[in-house]
Amino acid sequence: xxxxxxxxxxxxxxxxxxxxxxxxxxxxxxxxxxxxxxxxxxxxxxxxxxxxxxxxxxxxxxxxxxxxxxxxxxxxxxxxxxxxxxxxxxxxxxxxxxxxxxxxxxxxxxxxxxxxxxxxxxxxxxxxxxxxxxxxxxxxxxxxxxxxxxxxxxxxxxxxxxxxxxxxxxxxxxxxxxxxxxxxxxxxxxxxxxxxxxxxxxxxxxxxxxxxxxxxxxxxxxxxxxxxxxxxxxxxxx
Numbered sequence: 001x002x003x004x005x006x007x008x009x010x011x012x013x014x015x016x017x018x019x020x021x022x023x024x025x026x027x028x029x030x031x032x033x034x035x036x037x038x039x040x041x042x043x044x045x046x047x048x049x050x051x052x053x054x055x056x057x058x059x060x061x062x063x064x065x066x067x068x069x070x071x072x073x074x075x076x077x078x079x080x081x082x083x084x085x086x087x088x089x090x091x092x093x094x095x096x097x098x099x100x101x102x103x104x105x106x107x108x109x110x111x112x113x114x115x116x117x118x119x120x121x122x123x124x125x126x127x128x129x130x131x132x133x134x135x136x137x138x139x140x141x142x143x144x145x146x147x148x149x150x151x152x153x154x155x156x157x158x159x160x161x162x163x164x165x166x167x168x169x170x171x172x173x174x175x176x177x178x179x180x181x182x183x184x185x186x187x188x189x190x191x192x193x194x195x196x197x198x199x200x201x202x203x204x205x206x207x208x209x210x211x212x213x214x215x216x217x218x219x220x221x222x223x224x225x226x227x228x229x230x231x232x233x234x235x236x237x238x
Contacts, residue, residue, distance in 0.1 A: 006030035007080030012064050012116055015042030017185035018135060019085040021202035025210050026081070027055035034077060035059045036086070036116075064112035065104075074119040081213055082120055084113055084134040087153075091146040102149050109153035113160060121173070128172035131213050134161055135205070136179040138225060158223070165222055174220050176212045180205045181227040198230040 009026040013019035015037035023033045027050045035057055037043050043059030050057040062073050064086045088108040090101040117132055124130025139147055140154035158177055165175035184199040208226045215221060 006032070008032045008034055008078055009081040009083060010034040010036065010074070010077065010079045010116075010120060011083045011085055012036045012112070013086030014059075015039050015046060018180070018183060018202045018205045019083070020046060021206035022083050022085060022209050023057070024050065025203070025206040026083075026213075027053065027057060029210065029214070030055075031081070032056040033058070034079065036062050036064065036074075038063050064116055065107035067111075067115050070112070070115040070119055074116060077120060077123070079120040079123060079130070081131045081133065082117060083209060084116060084132070086112060087135065089150040091150060093146060094148040097149060105149045105153055109150070110156050113157070117164075121168070124173045125168075125171050129217075130172070131174040131176065132161075132164065132168075133176045133178060133209055133213055135209075136161070136177045138179050138181050138227065140179065162222070165220075169220070176221055177223050178205065178208050178212060179223065179225045180208070181225075198228060200226065200228045204228075 006029070009023075009031040011019050011023045011026070011033065014023045014033070014035035019037070023035050023046060027033050033050055033056065035043055035046055037059070038061060040059065040061040043061060047057040047059050060073055062069055064070060086108055088105050090097065090105060113134065121130075121132070134157055136157040137154040139151045140158045143151060158179070161175055161177040168175060180200055182199040183205060184197070184201055205226065208224055212221045212224050
């Protein structure tokens with residue numbers, strides 16, 4: 001894939017899983033990576049890997065749910081592409097969810113979209129160009145037991161992204177949402193194992209994000225759903 005013009009990409013949740021794969025993918029396309037995650041050690045390791053491949057990476061140890069910290073750290077950064085990837089998922093029956101688990105999912109999956117996007121969008125307006133790409137989920141419309149909070153937050157992502165797209169497209173800013181199916185990551189506190197072999201890999205999702213972002217200026221892929229072709233065993237998911 002040929003890059004039109006390298007710029008900067010800000011990736012949240014960049015220290016592992018999909019976010020890490022996205023950061024590496026865009027670094028290989030020539031983008032300078034601004035990586036956001038809570039773990040400084042993980043960010044340092046990512047930066048070393050990117051620099052070893054000849055790329056540029058700056059890490060920001062930050063909780064995207066912290067409104068004041070996000071504003072202080074990210075406001076004014078020169079960001080061409082924002083990938084809102086940070087997400088939390090606690091999948092269990094509604095009556096077993098704690099208030100802390102519920103609010104953490106809302107804070108990271110929903111409220112952080114406001115904090116981070118609001119910090120960088122004015123700069124995109126000023127340049128009359130930019131792209132906001134958010135990682136959603138097919139769980140936003142494929143309901144399942146245990147997804148009362150997580151699925152609802154991802155449904156918010158889909159609606160929010162479409163409304164934002166209509167607000168900002170005449171200012172030169174693209175808005176997209178990439179909706180993966182099951183991905184082999186440490187999501188929901190589980191380690192990746194051989195049982196996850198049927199799922200998408202984080203690199204698959206990163207390639208989808210690149211396909212959405214690296215389009216001609218007049219082309220907008222607003223919503224992209226990506227699934228594995230592998231049929232899971234009964235009860236494993238979609």
